[in-house]
Amino acid sequence: MSGPRQRLGFWYRLVAHSLRPILMAVTRRDWRSAENLPGVGVGVVLAPNHVSYLDPLTLAHFLWDNGRAPRYLAKESLFRLPLIGRVIAACGQIPVYRESKNAARALRAAVAAVQDGECVVIYPEGTITKDPRGWPMAGKTGAARVALDTGCPLIPIAQWCPQDILPRGALRPRLWPRRTIRVLAGPPVQLDDLREQPNTPAVLRTATDRILAAITGQLAELRGELPPAVRYDPALPSAGDTRDTSTVGEEG
Numbered sequence: 001m002s003g004p005r006q007r008l009g010f011w012y013r014l015v016a017h018s019l020r021p022i023l024m025a026v027t028r029r030d031w032r033s034a035e036n037l038p039g040v041g042v043g044v045v046l047a048p049n050h051v052s053y054l055d056p057l058t059l060a061h062f063l064w065d066n067g068r069a070p071r072y073l074a075k076e077s078l079f080r081l082p083l084i085g086r087v088i089a090a091c092g093q094i095p096v097y098r099e100s101k102n103a104a105r106a107l108r109a110a111v112a113a114v115q116d117g118e119c120v121v122i123y124p125e126g127t128i129t130k131d132p133r134g135w136p137m138a139g140k141t142g143a144a145r146v147a148l149d150t151g152c153p154l155i156p157i158a159q160w161c162p163q164d165i166l167p168r169g170a171l172r173p174r175l176w177p178r179r180t181i182r183v184l185a186g187p188p189v190q191l192d193d194l195r196e197q198p199n200t201p202a203v204l205r206t207a208t209d210r211i212l213a214a215i216t217g218q219l220a221e222l223r224g225e226l227p228p229a230v231r232y233d234p235a236l237p238s239a240g241d242t243r244d245t246s247t248v249g250e251e252g
Contacts (some may be wrong), residue, residue, distance in 0.1 A: 004069045006040045016064055023061045026173075027165070028113060028180040029213055032065040032222075037183045043114035046070065047143040047189075048157035049136045049215050050123045055162040059121065062183040068119040072140070074108050083213035094120070102176065114150045124211055128168050131232035134160075136216050137153060138233035144207035148195055153188040156211055157186075158218035184218045232236060 003016055015152075033221045034056035038044045048059055056072055063070045076095040077087040094113070110120050131137045132160040147154035160182045166173045189211050197203050 032184040042201045043152045052162040054166040087092040141204040156186040156214035158184045213233045
């Protein structure tokens with residue numbers, strides 16, 4: 001498959017054409033509702049749940065097969081890795097400078113990319129979920145902020161089963177038996193009533209809650225299970241984690 005019909009650099013196409021055959025060999029695929037993805041040239045924010053360090057690759061596979069070349073917000077430390085960091089940068093991914101004076105730089109780059117018609121992936125949870133059963137946990141506001149600042153559609157995406165191949169904390173993937181990667185792209189989250197309002201913390205939180213509710217509903221469909229009545233929040237002392245989840249800090 002040639003991939004998206006748009007101008008992409010040498011390194012991007014080389015990585016895509018190298019990784020896709022591997023993913024085809026080691027996974028089965030259950031791609032759903034790809035018609036909800038806007039076509040090439042339409043700027044869009046994609047907001048997926050995060051269950052494994054593998055799911056950026058499996059999600060990229062889904063997007064590539066359906067005509068979009070994603071740009072991820074990724075931890076700045078990845079860009080400093082020998083060779084890998086240079087390839088990531090050459091593929092146009094966006095570094096996130098977490099907990100630093102440069103933290104807002106990633107949002108500005110994401111806004112510029114969306115305004116240029118690109119497909120930008122921002123994980124609302126900011127990291128792999130810590131919910132004991134793998135449901136989306138309380139999120140950060142970066143995806144909502146970019147969507148509201150640009151007026152672009154925000155597509156919620158649910159994915160499941162990458163964690164069966166590479167669980168959180170695992171060093172080696174479990175490639176056999178082949179798992180079926182399930183991805184469901186939903187319709188755009190309704191944010192029109194919030195776009196004319198200032199991006200106050202309350203507005204951003206409302207938008208983020210809508211995004212996470214949409215992702216959770218889609219994940220319930222993929223899993224055939226009911227989600228928890230209350231979303232897991234690692235910021236609560238009872239969850240054993242007192243970090244602030246209202247900042248950007250998204251992780252690719």
